[in-house]
Amino acid sequence: MTTEATDRIRSRLDRVGQEAVLVRGASAPPRPPATLTVAPGVAARATPDRRFATLYVSAEAPTGRTVRRYDGADATAAADCAAELLDDRELRAAWLCDRERIATLLGDGAARMLERRLATAARRTGARLVVWTRSEDGAVEDRYDVVLDA
Numbered sequence: 001m002t003t004e005a006t007d008r009i010r011s012r013l014d015r016v017g018q019e020a021v022l023v024r025g026a027s028a029p030p031r032p033p034a035t036l037t038v039a040p041g042v043a044a045r046a047t048p049d050r051r052f053a054t055l056y057v058s059a060e061a062p063t064g065r066t067v068r069r070y071d072g073a074d075a076t077a078a079a080d081c082a083a084e085l086l087d088d089r090e091l092r093a094a095w096l097c098d099r100e101r102i103a104t105l106l107g108d109g110a111a112r113m114l115e116r117r118l119a120t121a122a123r124r125t126g127a128r129l130v131v132w133t134r135s136e137d138g139a140v141e142d143r144y145d146v147v148l149d150a
Contacts, residue, residue, distance in 0.1 A: 020129045022144040039097035053105035057081045075110040079117035086121045094122040099133040
């Protein structure tokens, strides 16, 4: 999705007041400024009992520079960190990036929990929730004001 297309989508959402967006597409749309991001890492490992994959939680510092605040494999700790950052900073959006990969690496339950916790924190702070996924991967469509296929 191009920056121009993302700007058009953002403008449309601002006009109609939609606060939760599911975006499906091969590549993630560019993030706007003042955004919290929860994203999976590129590597993962598995044992017979458990899968391990890194999640990254980052947000912009007041200077505009992106600062990583969490780098670990605990989805609950990542959700806690994201909620805390949304409470502490004046962020306009919370993005769950590559939900499909998170579900593959950590399980669909972890992806659903992150999606639910980010939705709650975003609503509480007035931030827009954007969930990006590559395909129809189990994201709960009725949780969103709009679903966009990019």
